[in-house]
Amino acid sequence: MKILISGGAGFIGSAVIRKAIADGHAVVNLDALTYAACLENVASVADSPLYHFEHADICDRAALARIFERHKPDAVMHLAAESHVDRSIDGPGAFIETNITGTYNMLEAARAHWIAQGRPESFRFHHISTDEVFGSLPGDPKVKFTEETPYDPRSPYSASKAASDHLVRAWHETYGLPVVLSNCSNNYGPYHFPEKLIPVIILNALAGKPLPIYGNGANIRDWLYVEDHADALLTVLRKGEVGRSYNIGGENERSNLELVQTLCAILNDMRPAGHSYADLITYVADRPGHDARYAIDPTRIREELGWRPSVTVEEGLRRTVQWYLENEDWWRALQNRAGVGERLGVSA
Incomplete structure (x- = not known):
């Protein structure tokens, strides 16, 4: 296939591009190169004849029209989004603009292209979303998010992603656009932008700085290795039923404290320092509206599409630490970007 991937210079998008090209697909990387984007993430495939980069904003309808007309993709994987909850607390406007208006623009550009191509049944618009749209779970380990869980977003970020999910479903029901959706748990792994929990902990530890944990560290997340997620996303694109959504989880629930x-x-x-890094753990004021627990029930994707994660959280974390130890040039180049190294999300 020729796949148009929005947000391909980001953390998850770049993993999808690397995997897609390894699988033999042609890829058009559409990215606005905002603060969290980094073309180094796709440097390993940038010279491939299967790769093409388009510098454009999904909020620019005219640019999208040109790109669809130029490349005529067989499928779209829409990953471009503002994604950091703390930033959404301080500045929700960017999340409304990118995640809602930008998704609308992508849907309309894709619909125009699909119609112009004669409405091919094989076309797909894959919208990639988050488990945060479902809200917060109780502590009971038997209770997990399914594809039927009612939406209950609690932050500007998750509310904007919930809105984008609704738009995608509406474009399928109203206009017949062939869509699939997926909602994933927390990703981690190589090329993770250094504002999220795992890279913050790794880089602070290496610098001998405090390791900040919100509240008492009891908040629970299901952790999904990013390369497993990329494989799952391409599986959904190829095999998913039109109009259906798939929850993608790592089957690795851990509290934030356990993870750290x-x-x-x-x-x-791997990097002995003469003291235990756990001595640097520091509890800080909790995030406003911090959801207690997320957990994915992956039954549908396992039974219908035959996919399940291949990496345990212990193995994935070890791979991730090793990657950061070996790629200091990558993360040092990002240290001066806006907000990196600062505590965000306390304005509420």
């Missing part, structure tokens, strides 16, 4: 303690133990082993 695991990272500290890995760092103690």
Whole structure:
């Protein structure tokens, strides 16, 4: 296939591009190169004849029309989004503009292209979303998010993603656009922008700085290795039923405190510092409206599409730490970008 991937210079999008090209697909990387984007993420495939880059904003309808006309993709994977909850608390406007208006623009550009091509049944618009649209779960491990869980977003970020999910479903029901959707749990792995929990902990530990944990560290997340996620997304694109959504999880629930303690133990082993990195753990004021627990029930994608994660959280964290230790040039180049190294999301 020729796949148009929005947000392909970001963390998850770049993993999808690397995997798609490895699988033999042609890729058009559409990215506005905002603060969290980095073309180094796709440097390993940038010279491939299967790769093409388009510098454009999904809020620019005219640019999208040109790109669809130029490349005539067989499928769209829409990953471009503002995604950091703390930033959404301080500045929700960018999330409304990119995640809602930008998704509308992508849908309309894709619909115009699909009609112009004669409404091919094989075309797909794959919208990639988050489990945060479902709200917060109780502590009962038997209760998990399914594809039928009612939406209950609690932050400007998750509300904007919920709105985008609704738009995609509406474009399918109203206009017949062939769509598939997926909602994933927390991703981690190589090329993770250094504002999220795992890279913050790794880089602060290496610098001997405090390791900040919100509240008491009891908030639970399901952790999904990004390369597993990329494989799942391409599986949904190829095999998913039109109009259907698929929850993608790592089957690796951990509290934030447990996760940080695991990272500290890995760092103690891989980069001994003469002290335990766990001594740097520092509890800080909690995030406003911090959801207690997310957990994915992956039954549908496992039973219908035959996919399940291949990497345990312990193995994935060790791979991630190793990658950051070996790629200092990558993360040092990002240290001066806006907001990196600062505590965000406390304005509420």
